Structure formats: structure tokens, C-alpha cells
Amino acid sequence: MNQVNTVVLLHTVLHCHFTSADSIENYLFEHYSASMKPRRNQNELVEIDIAMTIQTVLKVDERFQYISFYGWFEVQWRDEFLMWNETEYQGIKKISVPYQQMWVPDISMYYSEEHIHDLGVHPFVSVTSQGHVTWFPGAKYTVQCYLKVKKFPFDRQKCSIVVAAWQTTDRMQKLVPRARSVNEVKGIAENGEWEFQNFTYEENYDAEFDLTKIVYTLEFQRRYRYFLLCTIMPIVILSVLNSLTFLIPVESGERITYCLTLFLTFTVFLTLFDQTMPRNSIDVPYITVFVSFHLFLCVISTMVSILTISSKRGQECDSRDTQIVPLESQGEDLHLGEVNADGKRSGSSGKNYLRRTLKSILKEVFICKIDTVMLVMNFFFLGSSAFVLVICYIS
Known part of the structure; x- marks a missing residue:
């Protein structure tokens, strides 16, 4: 009986409450x-x-x-x-x-x-x-x-x-x-x-x-931790590898392949930046400029490697097809002759001999020294670009 009275009382209170709320809303x-x-x-x-x-x-x-x-x-x-x-x-x-x-x-x-x-x-x-x-x-x-x-x-x-x-x-x-x-x-x-x-x-x-x-x-x-591990560190490592290009011997025949592989890798990173960064010229990310600069260095390394290999191949062909031997001496003039691959001799002056010898020496110096020069230049540009990048970030 008490439970019934409680339910009836609760129903009455709720009914009065909602009725009053409706009355307020109607009044307002x-x-x-x-x-x-x-x-x-x-x-x-x-x-x-x-x-x-x-x-x-x-x-x-x-x-x-x-x-x-x-x-x-x-x-x-x-x-x-x-x-x-x-x-x-x-x-x-x-x-x-x-x-x-x-x-x-x-x-x-x-x-x-x-x-x-x-x-x-x-x-x-x-x-x-x-x-x-x-x-x-x-x-x-x-x-x-x-x-x-x-x-x-x-x-x-x-x-x-x-x-x-x-x-x-x-x-x-x-x-x-x-x-x-x-x-x-x-x-x-x-x-x-x-x-x-x-x-x-x-x-x-x-x-x-x-x-x-x-x-x-x-x-x-x-x-930044994720991007430091997955973006910045790979780019820095690629830049160091790009600087080591000219330690690969020309005779190995792998230098061009190495350069092209680095070139394609840098291009992939630029493509990733293009898909995520805004396409405006006001705030170009410093890391994008850094990658573009080393992409340009990679192109220079590829071009120099092609010239070096071409000069090396040309020197090998000259030394294989032609042998230079002395012919005779007349008075104070030195006359030289060339013995071709078929054994026939053709005369040439001492001036031509000196010119050919000088050309051969210059080619040899170019092939031997260009790798050292490019290696030093690549490391110089790597250090300079990394220093500028750090200064830009902390400024």
C-alpha cells in the first residue's frame, strides 16, 4: 500500500512540475x-x-x-x-x-x-x-x-x-x-x-x-622527434653520401649509378614536401632549400663524373690505337714517327710529339686531381649548408 502511495505521489509531483513548466512557457x-x-x-x-x-x-x-x-x-x-x-x-x-x-x-x-x-x-x-x-x-x-x-x-x-x-x-x-x-x-x-x-x-x-x-x-x-628520425636524419645522411661520390674509383663503373640513385632519392624527398607543405613562395621551408641545394650538387657531381669517365675512356683508346716512338735525329732537330696498329710508320715533327705528350699529361692530371678537388668542394658545401641551416633554425 505504501509503494502504491509513493508511486501516486511521484506521478502527481512530476505531473505538476511539467504542467507548471508548460504554463511558464505558455506565459512567456x-x-x-x-x-x-x-x-x-x-x-x-x-x-x-x-x-x-x-x-x-x-x-x-x-x-x-x-x-x-x-x-x-x-x-x-x-x-x-x-x-x-x-x-x-x-x-x-x-x-x-x-x-x-x-x-x-x-x-x-x-x-x-x-x-x-x-x-x-x-x-x-x-x-x-x-x-x-x-x-x-x-x-x-x-x-x-x-x-x-x-x-x-x-x-x-x-x-x-x-x-x-x-x-x-x-x-x-x-x-x-x-x-x-x-x-x-x-x-x-x-x-x-x-x-x-x-x-x-x-x-x-x-x-x-x-x-x-x-x-x-x-x-x-x-x-619534432618523429620528423627528426624519419626526415632530417635521412636527408643529412644522403648529403654526406653525396659528398663521398668521388671516392668511388672511375674504373669501377659504378659512379654514375651511384649519383643517379642519390638524385632520385633527393627527388623523392622533394615530392614528399610538395605533398605536405603549402605551395607558396612566402614561407619556403629551410629543409626544402637544403634538399634542393644538395640535389643541385648531385647534378654537378654526375656531370663531372661523366666528363671524367669520358676522358678516361678517350685516353685508353689513344694509348691502345697509337704508339709513339722516335724515328731519327737529323742535326739538332728531333724527328719522330708514329707506328700505327698495322705496323706502318708515318712521319711527324717533334712539335706534334710535344703537343700530344702535353695533352696526354693534362688528361692524366685532370683525371687524377679532379676527384680530389670535387671531394673537397663537396665537403665544403656540405659543411657550409649545414651551418647555414642550423643558424636559420636557431635564429
């Missing part, structure tokens, strides 16, 4: 107009308190220059038309109503790809008996963000999220950012690629359009 919205400013004096300014929370960052796209994240806003204002006496409605202090039925502030997220004229969707707003309204719109936001990738992968980024009215001025409503007591960065879910460092806001007044813009700034830094 009987003559309510959602197009009117929530002030009995329509010339009075409406202050909108707003706070933003980022829940998790989904993607930071360097190539297309945008950031995508889940977040929500806490928007508060006072509506003088939505007030009631609690004692007349069984002490109900707060109700929830669909936001389409009431006046909501004109707030837009600038430079957004999806939610330009609204802050997202939340079907209900809460209203207190004193007319204080709280709204929690939220969504997945995609905002344009200019990313500076010069110091990739040791870069620090700042993304600005601009929130302001779209077609109303500060004479009608004014956005007032509300500070939170907790650190907003700690509330952002951890990301494997980016480390979030700070989340701040500031007010900017636009005198041209007579409105206040709230600029939220998210500061974050790239976690």
Missing part, C-alpha cells in the same frame, strides 16, 4: 517576438558574455592552411521578456526552451569554412526566472589558419579564431569575452603531432563597422 511566449531585442527599451545595449572551449584538435593542414577542431561556446545574456515569479509556478527556477523560439544574438565565426553565420547547433537554451539565458552551441569547426612552415619540423604556430557579429553593431549588442578560472590548454585533448601551449583572447574594436571582434589565439608547437 504568448506575446513574445524572437525578432525583438530582449530589452523593454529597444535603444538599450545588450551585452553578450561569451567563452570558447576547444575540446580536441582533429587536423592541422599545412598545405591548405586550415585547422579543424571540435569545440563549443558558452553564451550568456539577459532577456527582460523571459522572467517569472517562482512562487506562482511551484518554485521552478529554470526551464529549457528551443532556441528557435527566442531571440539569440548575432554571432558569427569569421574565416570559417562551415559555420560562418552561426556557432553551431544546440537545440535548447536554459532560462532562469530572472531572465538569464545560457546557450551552449557547439560543432566541428574548420577555420582558415596561416601556418608559417619555414622552420619545419621545429616550427611554432599561432591560429586566430575571430568571433564577432555579422550584421549588427555595438549599438545593438556587444560581445564581452568572459575569462575562465582554469587553463583552457589543459582541457584540449592530447595530440600526437602538436603540443598545445597557450589559448588566449583579446578584444579588437573595428571602427569602420562599429563592432567588437573577439580574437581567440591558439599557440602550439610541432612534436
Whole structure:
């Protein structure tokens, strides 16, 4: 019997509560107009308190220059038309109503790809008996963000999220950012690629359009360990290998293949950068310039190797096809002759002999010394480019 009485009493209380809530809603919205400013004096300014929370960052796209994240806003204002006496409605202090039925502030997220004229969707707003309204719109936001990738992968980024009215001025409503007591960065879910460092806001007044813009700034830094192991170290190793090209003997016949392999590897890295980095000429990554420079050195090494091998082959052909022997001496003049491969002798002057000998010596010197010169030059350019790269990163 007691259980039956309890159920009946609970049903009665809930019925009275919902009946009272319906009565409040009918009372408030009987003559309510959602197009009117929530002030009995329509010339009075409406202050909108707003706070933003980022829940998790989904993607930071360097190539297309945008950031995508889940977040929500806490928007508060006072509506003088939505007030009631609690004692007349069984002490109900707060109700929830669909936001389409009431006046909501004109707030837009600038430079957004999806939610330009609204802050997202939340079907209900809460209203207190004193007319204080709280709204929690939220969504997945995609905002344009200019990313500076010069110091990739040791870069620090700042993304600005601009929130302001779209077609109303500060004479009608004014956005007032509300500070939170907790650190907003700690509330952002951890990301494997980016480390979030700070989340701040500031007010900017636009005198041209007579409105206040709230600029939220998210500061974050790239976690560089993965890129250091998978990008920077392989590029440095390839650069060292490129400098060792001229230690390979010409007689081995592998130098050209070695150079072309390095050339293709550098090209692959440039292709990877092209697929991830933004295609602009303002902030070209330093590491891309470094790879392009060593790609150019690889081309120079390939060209010099081709000339060296060509000279070596030409010298071998000359020494195989022709033998130079002395013919006779007449007076003080030295006459020489050439014995061809078929054993026939043809006469030539001593001047031709000296010219041919000098040419042979120069070829031998070129082949012997060019490798040493190019080896020293490659190591010089490697050290210089690495030094400049480090200076650019720490500056």
C-alpha cells in the first residue's frame, strides 16, 4: 500500500512540475517576438558574455592552411521578456526552451569554412526566472589558419579564431569575452603531432563597422622527434653520401649509378614536401632549400663524373690505337714517327710529339686531381649548408 502511495505521489509531483513548466512557457511566449531585442527599451545595449572551449584538435593542414577542431561556446545574456515569479509556478527556477523560439544574438565565426553565420547547433537554451539565458552551441569547426612552415619540423604556430557579429553593431549588442578560472590548454585533448601551449583572447574594436571582434589565439608547437628520425636524419645522411661520390674509383663503373640513385632519392624527398607543405613562395621551408641545394650538387657531381669517365675512356683508346716512338735525329732537330696498329710508320715533327705528350699529361692530371678537388668542394658545401641551416633554425 505504501509503494502504491509513493508511486501516486511521484506521478502527481512530476505531473505538476511539467504542467507548471508548460504554463511558464505558455506565459512567456504568448506575446513574445524572437525578432525583438530582449530589452523593454529597444535603444538599450545588450551585452553578450561569451567563452570558447576547444575540446580536441582533429587536423592541422599545412598545405591548405586550415585547422579543424571540435569545440563549443558558452553564451550568456539577459532577456527582460523571459522572467517569472517562482512562487506562482511551484518554485521552478529554470526551464529549457528551443532556441528557435527566442531571440539569440548575432554571432558569427569569421574565416570559417562551415559555420560562418552561426556557432553551431544546440537545440535548447536554459532560462532562469530572472531572465538569464545560457546557450551552449557547439560543432566541428574548420577555420582558415596561416601556418608559417619555414622552420619545419621545429616550427611554432599561432591560429586566430575571430568571433564577432555579422550584421549588427555595438549599438545593438556587444560581445564581452568572459575569462575562465582554469587553463583552457589543459582541457584540449592530447595530440600526437602538436603540443598545445597557450589559448588566449583579446578584444579588437573595428571602427569602420562599429563592432567588437573577439580574437581567440591558439599557440602550439610541432612534436619534432618523429620528423627528426624519419626526415632530417635521412636527408643529412644522403648529403654526406653525396659528398663521398668521388671516392668511388672511375674504373669501377659504378659512379654514375651511384649519383643517379642519390638524385632520385633527393627527388623523392622533394615530392614528399610538395605533398605536405603549402605551395607558396612566402614561407619556403629551410629543409626544402637544403634538399634542393644538395640535389643541385648531385647534378654537378654526375656531370663531372661523366666528363671524367669520358676522358678516361678517350685516353685508353689513344694509348691502345697509337704508339709513339722516335724515328731519327737529323742535326739538332728531333724527328719522330708514329707506328700505327698495322705496323706502318708515318712521319711527324717533334712539335706534334710535344703537343700530344702535353695533352696526354693534362688528361692524366685532370683525371687524377679532379676527384680530389670535387671531394673537397663537396665537403665544403656540405659543411657550409649545414651551418647555414642550423643558424636559420636557431635564429
